[in-house]
Amino acid sequence: MSWMSGFSIAELGHYALVLALALSLIQSTVPLWGASARDNRLMRVGTVSTLIGFLYVTFAFGALTVAYINSDFSVANVWENSHSAKPLLFKISGVWGNHEGSMMLWVLILSLFGALVAAFGGNLPVTLKARVLAVQGWVATAFLLFILTTSNPFLRLTPAPGEGRDLNPILQDVGLAIHPPLLYLGYVGFSIVFSFAAAALIEGRVDAAWARWVRPWTLMAWIFLTLGIAMGSYWAYYELGWGGWWFWDPVENASFMPWLAGTALLHSAIVMEKRGALKIWTILLAILTFSLSLLGTFLVRSGVLTSVHAFATDPTRGVFILAILVLFIGGSLALFAWRAPELKQGGLFAPISREGALLYNNLFLVAATATVFAGTLYPLVLEALTKDKISVGAPFYNITFAPLMVPLLLAVPFGPMLAWKRGDLAAAAQRLLFAMVLAVVALVATLIIEGVQHPLAPLGIGLGIWLIAGAANEIIDRSGIGRMPLKTSWARFTGMPRTAFATALAHAGLGVTVIGIVATTTYQTETIVSVKPGESLETGGYTLTYQDSVPHTENNYREELYRFVVSRDGEALLAIAPAKRFYSTRQMSTTEAAIKTFWFSQLYVSIGDQHDDGSLTVRAYYKPLVTFIWLGAVLMAIGGTVSLSDRRFRIGVAKPARAKRLQEAKA
Known part of the structure; x- marks a missing residue:
């Protein structure tokens, strides 16, 4: 051109x-x-x-x-x-x-x-x-x-x-070609849910049909946000060379908060669609979810935060985005306060019911969102008011966020087993007996294999198995497998709505992620040593022998590849080559980790400084079941996609109801 x-x-x-x-x-x-x-x-x-x-x-x-x-x-x-x-x-x-x-x-x-x-x-x-x-x-x-x-x-x-x-250079990676578009499709996708909520408040009409119209848009945004967060986590894991998958960085939290609120919104919309209940709450969640997306935009684009994600440093931009934040969040909440008293509450339900379980889910998700919100903004507010700088990291979230998740995850399999309006908790527990047994077996097996050095970890593994087995239990129970003739069970299985499979996939995916988080956090091994060519180090039962280093040049960078041979029990398995790259235009260096996957676990090797005596600092990890973290997220997204493909979302409201609404609009 x-x-x-x-x-x-x-x-x-x-x-x-x-x-x-x-x-x-x-x-x-x-x-x-x-x-x-x-x-x-x-x-x-x-x-x-x-x-x-x-x-x-x-x-x-x-x-x-x-x-x-x-x-x-x-x-x-x-x-x-x-x-x-x-x-x-x-x-x-x-x-x-x-x-x-x-x-x-x-x-x-x-x-x-x-x-x-x-x-x-x-x-x-x-x-x-x-x-x-x-x-x-x-x-x-x-x-x-x-x-x-x-x-x-x-x-x-x-x-x-x-x-x-x-x-x-950190952004010159395939993960960064995929991560932002996925994240923004989720982040910004909640804008249309916000628009539906504001439009319904302006119109003064919120009903079950509105919930059905808004659910596919919520699902679409949630699916993309789930994949975007997972892709961003994996990119940070392999590209930044630090060996972690989540840092509770404020920018990570900025996308996690809308995901938590959006998950609550999905479940709340189900209650509204099925029972006409939680109308006011669902509308408020729709507003808050997009408000948190706007807050994330402000944090990342205003210069308030300094990170690889935060591009803007001009105060004028920050003030402009802050004005947008105040206008839309303040305006929508004012509209909500004006219209909410006019909205009917909808159907009543007992505390022990499917509606009650979904409301329980909502309360814990919103509390978890508030915890992340406080941990993210408190250091910024404190610095603005007192000039004191503090860091809020994993220890804070371990004692605040994690305890909120445990009762929530324990209750997840019960929800689909309870009847609408009024349920029987004892009967639901009896139907989940198979899942309970598997969870206890997993807990005991983990204790036997790994010991009692980390007493909470077996509970976490058991909790993950509880979620997976509970999801499978729901499909087995609804199909009548083991209770009915095979032909009848197959007919029931193939006749189930796609949303049933979607729910099971999403809940099972959550269980897979929980297992990955617990196993990696608790049982990973880390070795940091300095080695010379010919010397070895061990981690997770693998022996890494440092061979040599070789230079390599590409169009826009040059790198030094450090070659290792990986062996186990004296048998050489493969070669790996972590690297250090230098980008001459930016005069910046990056560390490229070498990662090898063994089933669902990974060997992770990153290079530190090279010393005058020819030795090289090496950081090696063995991370058991670490891939479960991201595989679980993919399963959750697949579950959302299966739900989105349900025919009810394509046809919207029934034709007679739609015709009636058109007549009312013309009246």
């Missing part, structure tokens, strides 16, 4: 953002007016403006991507975050590896969810759809204004530099 064509595409991208802002202003006002006046033509403007606005935002994002692919260093954002020698994948991922580009991705996904409702929301009442799109337009307007006034990604440099400054 010539310099002139590069010039044109960047300016066209900027103009597309301006046009998208104009359309978002139309989207945020005209359909709202139409819904109030019951004017179908005005309400249809919301659909058209949303779809065209999405096309403009997509064009702008595409223009920035083209500038990166073509190494157009006349664009300041490209110059600051790219380099001509960078591989194509990292040129593309560099688009969102910075503040301006990441906010472009934020708005792209925001407009995508609005466009999906506009295109596929035909089963929604026309007034509700119009108001949902209008609220989504309010959010889009705020963030497009933020980008255009404080974070324009299309600013020019004159004259154009001959070469770029390159992307932060």
Whole structure:
């Protein structure tokens, strides 16, 4: 592409953002007016403006991507975050590896969810759809204004530099090409749930049909957020060379809080859909979940935090995002306070019932969210008020968050076993006897194998098996396996709704993750020694013999590979080569860990300093069942996907009910 064509595409991208802002202003006002006046033509403007606005935002994002692919260093954002020698994948991922580009991705996904409702929301009442799109337009307007006034990604440099400054080497990784889009699809996906809640409050009508409409959008955002958090955890685990999978970093917490609240929202929406109960609570959770997403955006993009994730350091940007935070969180809560007294509470239920179990789930999830919220914000507030700096890390969460999770996880298998409205706890416990026996066996077996040095760890393993066996127990019980003829059991099994399998998969996935966390945290072995060529170290029953180091060069970095032979019981198994890389453009070094998987466990080797005497500091871990942490998250996401494929979510409300609503709207 010539310099002139590069010039044109960047300016066209900027103009597309301006046009998208104009359309978002139309989207945020005209359909709202139409819904109030019951004017179908005005309400249809919301659909058209949303779809065209999405096309403009997509064009702008595409223009920035083209500038990166073509190494157009006349664009300041490209110059600051790219380099001509960078591989194509990292040129593309560099688009969102910075503040301006990441906010472009934020708005792209925001407009995508609005466009999906506009295109596929035909089963929604026309007034509700119009108001949902209008609220989504309010959010889009705020963030497009933020980008255009404080974070324009299309600013020019004159004259154009001959070469770029390159992307932060830590971000030049496949995981970072996948992690942010997944995380933002979850983070920002909750915006549409917020829009549904605000629209319902404006309309003054919240019922079981609303819960059915909002659940697939909640599920979609939750699935992506689950995968995004898991991918980010795994990226930090293998890329940063520290050997951990979770640090309770405020930026990690910023995505974890919406996940906890979103999980509570999913369960609350089930009660609302099935029983018409917890209406006020469900609406409040929808508001709070997106509010926590906005809070995460503020923490990461305002410069309040300093980490590899926090790109912005300009106070002006922080003030702007804070204003957005106050406007939407404060405005939505004020709207909630105004409308909530008018909403009917819905169906009543006994404490021991499926509704009661789901409410119990909600209370613990919200308490856990509040714990993470306090641990994340308290150091920031304290520093702002007193200038004192403190760190809140794992010890705090071990004594606050973990105790909240234990009673919650113990109760999870009981929920699906209880009847709606009024359940029988003793009967549910009897049906879960198989799962209880397996959990106790797992606990005892862990004690026998590993000893009593860590008395709480066997309880954790037993708890994970309890969740997995409880999920299987539910499917077995509903199928009648062992109680009915095989043909009847098979018919019942194949006739079960997909949501039953989805629930079982998600709960089993949670159990797998719990086992991975407990096993890795408690039983991993760590060895830190200095070795010379020919010398060995041992960890987890494996012997690592240091052979030598060899240089290796790529287009945008050079590295030193440190070669080890891994053996067990005197038999050589394989070779591994952790490395240290040096990126000359940024003048930065990175440590590349070597990881080998043995079934579900991993051998993890990272390199430290090289000394004058030729010795090398090596940190080696053996992490039993560590892959369970991420496999469990994948299982949970698969469960969510299976639930999302349920036919009820595709057809929405029944046709007679929909026709009745249309008649009411015209009345």
